[in-house]
Each structure stands twice: as structure tokens, then as C-alpha cells.
Amino acid sequence: MSVAFLFPGQGAQYAGMIHDIKNKWGLSPTFEEASEVLNQDVLSLDSSEKLKCNKNVQICLFIAGVATVRSFKNKGYSPDVVGGHSIGAFGAAVASEVLSFKEALLLVKKRGELMENAYPDGYGMGVVMGLREHQILSIVHELSTDAAPVYVANLNSPDQITISGTLKAIEKVLEKASKKGARKTKMLHVTVPSHCPLMEGVSSELRKTITEVKGKDPAVPFIGNCKARKLWKAADIKEDLAASVALPVRWHDTTEVMYEMGTRLYIEMAPGRVLTDLAAKSFPEARAISAAESTMKTLLILMEKEKM
CATH class of the missing domain: 3.30.70.250 (Malonyl-CoA ACP transacylase, ACP-binding)
Known part of the structure; x- marks a missing residue:
């Protein structure tokens, strides 16, 4: 296994991020689908003002990650392993086919609402x-x-x-x-205290919602947030998604597991590059690159090289 797709968490967002992805790679059907599911224009959510809302940040990051994955799949390319940091794990769950785009998007919206309502300020x-x-x-x-x-x-x-x-x-x-x-x-x-005991109530509520989603066992290996281990069952991945909001993300261990599995090319989905920098520092023998800062032609060449 040589190519890992990494999905960034909060902190990677910036004003105009959804527009930048649309302008760079097109992918209008992804944004149209998201707008239909949410019953609002997702292109209106990435303004500076709207990104002050934690729910909007999570929605935008999720859509950005999935849109990037779809740009690869449209070219006939898929990852060998996936993992996402915090909210990024939902994009990874879609990339591994555990959740559908619609299922995951509604869960992300619910997650953002629960977190924001639990701790509105301070x-x-x-x-x-x-x-x-x-x-x-x-x-x-x-x-x-x-x-x-x-x-x-x-x-x-x-x-x-x-x-x-x-x-x-x-x-x-x-x-x-x-x-x-x-x-x-x-x-x-x-704007919320993620990944600590303060979020145990949110985790419990999210678990109730996510258990109602059937899901599918992953088509691509999925590395979980909580224990940084390969998860092979839909039930285990759903539990990781629910539990992670109140537990630390063991991100270094996650990427180390990928390296031990043979990963030598880490590609971070838009809009981030923090995970790219972390992987490059931790695994100098591998290659780490940000999709947001690269051309699709370069990314596909690198993937072809790794799969040779």
C-alpha cells in the first residue's frame, strides 16, 4: 500500500475555500448535491462571516475533502489507505465507502450543531x-x-x-x-473544546444518530482517530467517529501506521497543508504533498510513480 489520502481538520479553513476548489477542479455536481441535501447554497458558507460558525466550518471542510477525492476518482485514481484528522475522518469514511456523501454530510451538520450548542463561547x-x-x-x-x-x-x-x-x-x-x-x-x-471530556455529552448524542446509519464495511483501509488502528467493520468506524469528538486524536500514530503499511506518498485533501507538513517531518523517506497547492497533473504523476 503506497498512497494515503489525508483529510484535514479544523484550522485548515479559510474564506473562499469552497469557491477555490470549484474554480480549480470544477466538480459542480458535488456542490449541487450538498446544496440539495442541506437545502441551502453551500457556496454561501465559506465567507469570513459564515466561517465564524463552527457548524459551517465543519461542513465546508467535509465538502472540500470529498470534492477533492471525487476529482481523483473522476480520473480513475483511488487511495490505498485513508485517514482524517477530527472532522476530516468523515471525509475519509466517504472515501473508504463506509458512508455515502449524503449520510456523512447530515452527520457532519449534526456534529457541528451539537458542538456549537454545547459550548457557544468561552x-x-x-x-x-x-x-x-x-x-x-x-x-x-x-x-x-x-x-x-x-x-x-x-x-x-x-x-x-x-x-x-x-x-x-x-x-x-x-x-x-x-x-x-x-x-x-x-x-x-x-471555537469549541474538541477532543476532551467536555465533549462527552456531544459524543453520546452523536452516537445515537450515527447508529441509525447502516453504513458498509470499508472498501479501502480506514485508520481510526481514537486508537490509530486499522478498522475493518462499519460498526467500528462509526463508533470511532462518535467517540473521537471527546477523545484525543492520535494523529502521529495514525500516519505511522500508514507508513508501516507501506505508504510512501501522503496526499492531503483540500484545503489543508498542516497534515502535509507533519507527515514530511515525521517520515522523510516518504513524500507528502498538499492537493490544494498542487496541480492534478502533478498529483497523478506522483500516484502513478508510487503504484509502479
Whole structure:
């Protein structure tokens, strides 16, 4: 297995992202289908103002990822393995044929609504670069309180880790991490405390909805968020999608599993490049490239080369 498709999570969004994909690759049927399912014009959702809404961010990222996959499939190319970071996992589920586009889109909408309603303001996420997990855990344990909780969330790489919780507590952790030698710290463009115990209620509600969707066993290997393992059954993938919202994303382990499976070309679906940079740093013997920053001709040449 040599080619992995990676689907980015929140933070990759930017104003005009859906329009850029449409202008670059066409794919009008994807956007028309999405608009029909949601009963609104999805091209109206990627403005700066609309992307302040967490639900719209998730919808746009999902549609962007699926549209990119469809551009490959229209050329007769498919991945050997897929994985998505947080909301990106829903795009991966469509790419592996576990969920239909319509099923996944409605679940993404529900997920965004649940998350936004649970924590409308005062919460978010931050990232620390240059410290290890045990160092950040120590800081979090020291500064987190019942009134202002903060948690270690996503493990993006051995020295790039996100934290999630109240904005007040996140700011304190970032400040202390900088004093402890972190290379860089910053708040993320995420308005909810994803991937931590604060989202257990959302996870439970999402599970009720997702169990009603039958789904299919994957046609392409799917690497889950929660345990970073290959999941071969639709039920296991649906559970991973529901549970992940309240659990850390073990992203470095996910891409490492792909590498151990033989992946030597990681292609990140639009609109991201963060996952591209992480893969390039972690696996220098492999190739990592962002679809959003490349031409389809280049991407297909690289895929052909890997499959030779």
C-alpha cells in the first residue's frame, strides 16, 4: 500500500475555500448535491462571516475533502489507505465507502450543531510546539481547575500537541509552556473544546444518530482517530467517529501506521497543508504533498510513480 489520502481538520479553513476548489477542479455536481441535501447554497458558507460558525466550518471542510477525492476518482485514481484528522475522518469514511456523501454530510451538520450548542463561547483550543506530551501534561495538571478546565487533546506529532478547554486556562498553559521552552504556542481558530471530556455529552448524542446509519464495511483501509488502528467493520468506524469528538486524536500514530503499511506518498485533501507538513517531518523517506497547492497533473504523476 503506497498512497494515503489525508483529510484535514479544523484550522485548515479559510474564506473562499469552497469557491477555490470549484474554480480549480470544477466538480459542480458535488456542490449541487450538498446544496440539495442541506437545502441551502453551500457556496454561501465559506465567507469570513459564515466561517465564524463552527457548524459551517465543519461542513465546508467535509465538502472540500470529498470534492477533492471525487476529482481523483473522476480520473480513475483511488487511495490505498485513508485517514482524517477530527472532522476530516468523515471525509475519509466517504472515501473508504463506509458512508455515502449524503449520510456523512447530515452527520457532519449534526456534529457541528451539537458542538456549537454545547459550548457557544468561552472555549477553544491551542497548540504547543517543541514540548513533549509528558511536559504538557504536567503543566495542564498544574493549571486546570473545575471552574476553568483544560486538557491535552490531539497528539499531532511527538512535539506538536493541542490543548482544549476554557480560553482562560488555555492562555495560562500556553504562557507557561513558552516559559518552559516551547518553540511556539498559539490559539487555534476553533471555537469549541474538541477532543476532551467536555465533549462527552456531544459524543453520546452523536452516537445515537450515527447508529441509525447502516453504513458498509470499508472498501479501502480506514485508520481510526481514537486508537490509530486499522478498522475493518462499519460498526467500528462509526463508533470511532462518535467517540473521537471527546477523545484525543492520535494523529502521529495514525500516519505511522500508514507508513508501516507501506505508504510512501501522503496526499492531503483540500484545503489543508498542516497534515502535509507533519507527515514530511515525521517520515522523510516518504513524500507528502498538499492537493490544494498542487496541480492534478502533478498529483497523478506522483500516484502513478508510487503504484509502479
